[in-house]
Amino acid sequence: MGISEEIRQKLLPRFRETTADRVEKISAALLEIERGAATPEVREELARELHTLKGEARMMGFAGISTVVHAAEDLLKALPAERPGDRIDALLRACDTILPMLDAPADGGAAATALAERMRALISGGPAPEPAAAAAAPAAPAPAPASASAPPAEPAEPAPPPAAASHVEEAPRAELRGDKPAASIRVDVDRLDEIAALAGDVMVEGARAMRRSRDLVGLFARWARISDRVVALAERVRDPRTAKLVEQIEGDVHLLRSDTFRFARVHSEAASSAHAQLGQLSERIGEARLIPLSGVLAGFPRAVRDMAHEQAKEVECVVRGAETGVDKSILLSLNDPLVHLVRNSVDHGVEAPDERERAGKPRVGRITISARTDGDLLAVTVDDDGRGITPATVRAAALRKGLIGEQQAASLSSRAALDLIFTPGFSTREQAGETSGRGVGLDVVRKRVTALGGSVTVESSPGKGTRFTLRMPQSLSLMKVLLVRIDDDVYGVPAVDVDSVGRLDPRDTTEVAGIRAVRYRNRLMPVVALGPLLSLNGGPRAQRPMVVYVSHGSEGAAVVVDGLHGEREVAVKAPGAFLKGMRFVTGAAALEDGRVAVLLSTPDLVNAARRLASPAMTRGRDRRRLRILLVDDSAIAREAEAALLRSLGHEVDEAVDGEDGWARLQNGQYHLLVTDVQMPVLDGIDLTRRVKATPRFVKLPIVIMSSLSAPEERRRGVDAGADAYLVKGELDAESLAVTLERLCGVPT
Structure with a gap:
């Protein structure tokens, strides 16, 4: 079955996207079969995906893809229930070649023929022939997520066309299924971004309409008082000559007042309803523009498998919560941190099989990537059941590399010692390997996540495993903020970072080396006044000023402000030329009263408080420890x-x-x-x-x-x-x- 070139060109972009989705599902199912965890339903779905892909490829004119997938179907039928071994490798290699073949000649070249022959040889049980034209194959990278810093693959040389096939396979029969057609369309995310920005502006206009409605009610109340005086005055001047006129005035006033109150009630209800509906519209648009994390997470099980094989390890990767939706900008920035964490887990965390058996663990290690939402926050965890991180080892490595002095190492708690792994240049490896050990990686994780307004924490139990937790906003376009006041200006702090607010009693504060601190929930928090920090004023004048307790990861600060202005959900705008580059500023938001709130970065505020509260640690490295x-x-x-x-x-x-x-x-x-x-x-x-x-x-x-x-x-x-x-x-x-x-x- 063939289609015209015009129709083919129109369908080609959609075919690329669909093929990528199918290859992703096929690879995931093959990995389940390799682990022995595949159910009959998984095998049936795998066969259906291969069959459908073969038919679509043939219809679109990609004979090479159709040939490879047809051979893969045959190999799948011959796949043994246990120890599939090389056959799974061949099927995964076939998955790797399909997407690059979309940019190769339609017949796939010699590489497609060689790969199909190799899979058929595996079916017969004979030795698999080596592809003669491997160098001519199109580049076939594994579906592992790659760091943004990785160099691009060199383009492949075009392959010579193979000899004409003597047998043309019959077109596959269309499969009848009872599934309902998907009621969805593809919309460009950038267009959704524009709609979301407009929805945010409309939401602010809705809040302004509510404010105007309240002002209008106040005006009508004043009119009611004036109308009462008019009626009273008309009664005082009533006489036989003016009686009829007074009655007309009183009637008109009562009728006008009744109409006025009816209009005010209807207008207020309409404004309130419109404001609620605009809020729902903004919320729905925000949800619609969230992209499932599966676009980033789907490639990790295969990537972990390949990295583990390179190091003679046995590791499986389990992904949970891949359906969780996140903002596009979050999704694009999340790939590199996760790549570094997973590489670190495979290389440093999970032990070799023999070492795991000696420790009483299963030979196969496990890395679990989980995603979930916690209010407006996205939480992504990377767990491994490996050897864990020993604080003493981290201290020794940091001392050896000159990142800290002996005095500082002695004063570090276990949690602070673990935090050293995010220091630039830190590595416990003496020799750099292919996967890690170059002192580049975990510092990138913290920088990337912090730039998104998030935090990274690490927990570890030596001998049991390590957990990294990344927390960040789920969306950067709409945000709930706590508005605070410095003099007459309004500033916003992300509501997810606010623990509580209250009054700061001077009797509750103490001083540590000249730094003010307050005890909050059984720990000391540094106190920092926002006005002086932003160089706006000399600090609050009240004896018991308002204080906002904010937290970022395991750190926090008590931020003193002049007053509070309430909580709002605002449409975040990028800082303009005037605000761009200013310390602590991440954006701005328009308010219903016409003012603009400057949005502040919680990580920057907490880091500033920590710098103010941390005594010099490097002075006197050679002091005697008492x-x-x-x-x-x-x-x-x-x-x-x-x-x-x-x-x-x-x-x-x-x-x-x-x-x-x-x-x-x-x-x-x-x-x-x-x-x-x-x-x-x-x-x-x-x-x-x-x-x-x-x-x-x-x-x-x-x-x-x-x-x-x-x-x-x-x-x-x-x-x-x-x-x-x-x-x-x-x-x-x-x-x-x-x-x-x-x-x-x-x-x-």
Whole structure:
């Protein structure tokens, strides 16, 4: 069956898209068969896809594709139930050649004939012949997703046409199926983007119409008061000569007022209904322009299989939630981060089969890519059941590469140590391989995701596996934002990044090395005023200013603002020439009152707060590391003091009161004791006396750190045997470092 060239050219773009979809389904089904997980329904669907593809290719004039697919059909029928081995490889190789053959001569050249012969040889059980014209085959890349930085494949040389076939296969019979035709059309995503932008503008106009409706109701209320006065005045001037005129005036006023209120009610209802419908329209358009993640995720099972075979590993890749829809710009930017994470899992994470068996694991490792929506956020996780990441190994690698100093390495928590894998140039590999080990990859992941307003976190259990979680907005065109006020200007913070809002009480704040912090949900958050940060003003004037608690990944900040302006769903516009390049700015949005809200980047705000709150970590790399026992009954003060000591590179154990400190002191080895004074059970003065009266601890330096600053309190501490007395309100990193140098010989 043939078609005219004119019709063929019209159908060709659609045929390309359909063929790509079919090849994707065929490859996925073959991988399931290889894993032994294919059901009879999967095999039936696979056979149907091959049969349909063969018929479509022949109808479109691609004889080479039809020949290859026909051979693949025959090989599939002869496929053994167990250990398909080389036959699955041949079928997958056939899948790789189909799409490039769309740009090759219609007969497929010698490469198509050789591939078909190889599959037929596998059916008979004989040795598969090597393709004689392999070099002439069109480029056939595996369907693995590729990094944007990968060089393009070189174009293939055209193949000489094969000898004319002596047998022309009969055209396949059309298959009758009971499926309903798909009620869908293909729409260019860029056109949907334009419609979405217009819908956002219309939504703002709808909000403005609601505002005008409220203003109109206010005007009508004023008119009602005036009409009452007119009626009252008419009654006062009523006499026999004007009685009829007054009655007419009163009737007209009552009728006009009735019509006015009826119009106001109908207009308000119409404006409210239109606003709701416009909101639904905007929401539906936003949903329509979301593209399934399957366009990115479908190639990963095959890519993982091929990478694992290259390293003599056995790894399967499972994809879940591929139907989840995301914004086009998110989808385009998500491919590279996922490629790097999956490569990292195959290369660094999953062990070799023998090593897995020795560890009591299945020989076949598993990488799971999952996608789901969490409110307005898209969450994508990459899990593997490999060896995991050991924080000590990461610290050692970072030290070896000079990315951190010994002092900083000593003060890092396990979570902070894992975070080092996102540092540019970091790798635990001594030798670079084909897949990874060049110090390029995970830093790209964080940069790409952060640029989308998202975050990346890593969790790992040594010996059990690693999980990377990417969180980012599901859409960048419509966004719910919390509007805050700085003076008379309005700024927007993504609502998904806002934990809560409230008033900041100065009594709830503390200082760590001169940095203000507030305790929020059992952790210290740096406090940053938005006005000074944006160089707009000197900060809020209120005693208890408004504060917005924002989070980005595992980090957060308490952002102080002048006031709140409510929550809105806004249409995000790219920053214009005036705003482009400004710090913290990601876009702008028009509001119903005519003002423009500048939208801020949460990652930039949190990073700025972290920079302000982080003491210098690189100074004094060669300082001696002390083991210090810190005794304080106040959880907030203890956490702040411990953070300050750790920032100087020392190891800190914490005790909740004097008795707890005494017990820890007896069971441990410490270079220094730091204690508060006022504590229950055993206070700092009595603890100091007890320590100095014990021969074992008589030479142990003791620092009393108290909020009591009176001279007599200092004398009490010195008389008890303390070697130094520091006042908490005057404490900073420099004075503490000088004290440690004096008492323990630690160079500053």
